[in-house]
């Protein structure tokens with residue numbers, strides 16, 4: 155059961171300088187080794203084959219009957235036997251059984267049933283007999299080879315892999331390589347341009363210089379002006395960083411190479427760096443061009459944090475390659491690297507040095523005018539009903555990014571299709587907004603008692619929201635289950651807010667505690683339904699005490715590191731952290747008492763609002779204020 159969207163705090167994920175993965179093996183194979191082993195192996199195998207081939211070629215295979223006849227004629231000088239197979243030599247050449255020529259050397263096979271007292275006959279005829287055991291004695295070399303074979307095979311595989319990793323010298327290297335990087339959308343019919351970007355004009359203005367340079371590098375070169383080699387776009391997700399990079403390439407009409415930094419981090423060591431090399435080489439060939447590296451924080455985070463072992467990991471190698479390539483620019487190639495991140499504060503300072511990403515541009519969520527402009531862009535191809543008011547929509551969507559607004563328009567269009575309308579009307583827009591802000595409706599049948607409790611819980615949030623001076627007005631209350639919530643109360647500010655006063659924050663805490671307080675006042679027990687409310691309360695209270703200097707006892711210092719700084723960001727004495735906890739606790743309990751007091755005092759209003767909510771399930775702003783009997787204009791701070 156959530157209250158307003160919490161103030162957007164920059165980083166979304168806590169960053170910890172996690173232990174780097176153990177350094178992978180990257181020793182290079184000495185070059186000639188593999189080839190030598192390979193040749194030796196081939197020679198051995200071949201020579202064996204050749205020998206047996208020629209050996210077989212000299213003698214003629216004859217039937218045992220023929221052998222018997224020759225023996226009877228006394229035409230055999232010597233034989234050599236191995237098991238039941240016999241090789242031998244004739245005294246004088248005999249005609250071959252199939253005709254064509256004579257033979258002296260022969261091979262034959264003695265049938266196991268031959269009951270011919272062969273030995274006696276051989277002795278009689280004075281034939282020299284040599285024999286060999288059936289199990290063949292292998293030569294020393296063959297033995298060696300066989301015992302070494304598995305190892306040799308392993309070595310061979312290793313060599314192939316090593317070659318492949320090294321970025322592919324020779325034939326073996328070509329095995330696992332990808333095609334060289336290709337620019338995306340160069341000649342595509344319609345390219346993204348600044349006309350597709352709105353609401354971030356100051357950023358566009360900074361980038362026009364880059365566009366200008368790409369369009370006309372000679373003019374800059376003539377005057378010896380050097381362009382930035384790298385531009386870093388930083389800002390929350392969905393603010394249009396990728397879009398902007400594309401638009402710069404489109405405006406300048408130059409090839410756009412795009413790679414996500416996480417693509418560089420591949421399983422196979424060393425590939426990342428070689429991909430970077432290729433990417434830059436390709437871009438240089440077609441310069442002027444833009445290389446876009448998305449999510450650069452995945453490879454560009456600070457080095458040397460605890461746990462990174464000597465800096466021998468893939469990420470670092472890739473990062474170094476990017477830096478090396480950028481350092482190699484003379485400044486006149488006309489290749490400009492644009493990188494994007496939503497966590498600029500964790501980037502390695504080496505990236506931000508002059509000559510690298512020295513131009514840093516912050517992309518923020520749009521203000522009201524910006525939102526309206528973005529809505530106009532995204533409704534260009536959407537038939538809008540004349541009654542749809544984009545200005546009004548922009549007003550009620552503070553905090554939303556370009557991506558959120560694009561999504562909102564799309565949801566509205568989908569709804570209009572579902573409703574078989576031929577244009578997108580105000581209803582579609584407001585229902586889509588509801589879905590985007592509150593989550594999708596969940597079909598869930600709740601018992602009446604649960605519905606009642608939820609109605610009181612949400613009414614508690616809403617009523618306290620209405621009663622706090624300076625709080626964001628309540629826009630919508632619902633007890634239709636949505637997403638993971640059983641009910642939702644939505645408050646959004648009248649205008650964009652960029653900073654918050656202490657009374658405002660207290661009001662937020664009181665409002666967030668309103669749900670729990672209402673359950674306490676009405677039923678005398680609390681439920682598990684307030685979990686996310688309490689999380690929000692805790693965040694605000696700890697921020698007030700430990701980050702924003704709103705507690706006398708803690709003082710005017712930052713005691714609680716922000717997410718980006720992580721556990722290593724700041725150090726405070728345990729007593730300070732203790733004080734933060736106690737102060738946060740004090741603030742929250744004061745606010746809770748206040749909430750209970752106000753709800754008890756305005757119990758009639760609470761009952762009226764809950765009753766209306768049970769009846770209607772969803773109340774919009776006007777209906778909610780009317781049901782509670784609170785005048786709508788009480789939102790200015792005294």
Ligand code: ADP
Nearest residue numbers: 350351352391392393394395396397556557560
């Ligand atoms: P980011 O890279 O900052 O996370 P994207 O550039 O990927 O955000 O934005 C996603 C989509 O949101 C874009 O494709 C575009 O449709 C829309 N969008 C974001 N910002 C804007 C803007 N300023 N103007 C118009 N559309 C935008």
Ligand code: ZN
Nearest residue numbers: 155156669687
């Ligand atoms: Zn709640």
Ligand code: MG
Nearest residue numbers: 395396448494
């Ligand atoms: Mg992006």
